[in-house]
Amino acid sequence: xxxxxxxxxxxxxxxxxxxxxxxxxxxxxxxxxxxxxxxxxxxxxxxxxxxxxxxxxxxxxxxxxxxxxxxxxxxxxxxxxxxxxxxxxxxxxxxxxxxxxxxxxxxxxxxxxxxxxxxxxxxx
Numbered sequence: 841x842x843x844x845x846x847x848x849x850x851x852x853x854x855x856x857x858x859x860x861x862x863x864x865x866x867x868x869x870x871x872x873x874x875x876x877x878x879x880x881x882x883x884x885x886x887x888x889x890x891x892x893x894x895x896x897x898x899x900x901x902x903x904x905x906x907x908x909x910x911x912x913x914x915x916x917x918x919x920x921x922x923x924x925x926x927x928x929x930x931x932x933x934x935x936x937x938x939x940x941x942x943x944x945x946x947x948x949x950x951x952x953x954x955x956x957x958x959x960x961x962x963x964x
Contacts, residue, residue, distance in 0.1 A: 844912045851905035855898035862894050885943055892939035896932055903928030922961030929954030 867890065870876075876883045906924050910916040916924075933950035936942070 841912045844908045848905040848908040848912075851901045851908070855901040855905070858901075859895050859898045863891075867891055867894060880943060885940055888940035889936075889944050892935035892944070895939075896935055899928060899931050899935070919961045922957050926954045926957035926961060929957060 867887075870890070871883075871887050876886050879885045879889075903924055906928075907916065907921065910920055910924070929950045933947045933954060936944040936947040936950075
């Protein structure tokens, strides 16, 4: 059980460090460059896409960490596993909506996958 908590803590902390340090030391410096591709009329879409994809990794790691914590209390039920996956997908949908103002259409897939997973988790 201690090993699962330690693994979950490692994933939570890695996600936090990844987002914070990546934003501070990689993304900000990258976005200061004057040669970013201008997609869909400008660099805002490019920077938004890079930013949401960067942070999406953190959300995925936190979803996995949540499953590990759940496993410390015994085997999670099918519904519990599907709830975590569904919620992770729904949270993932928010990122392209916010960072690209919905222009990166991955939010549609994440929203659909999250909703369908939650429906399946609860008998649908």
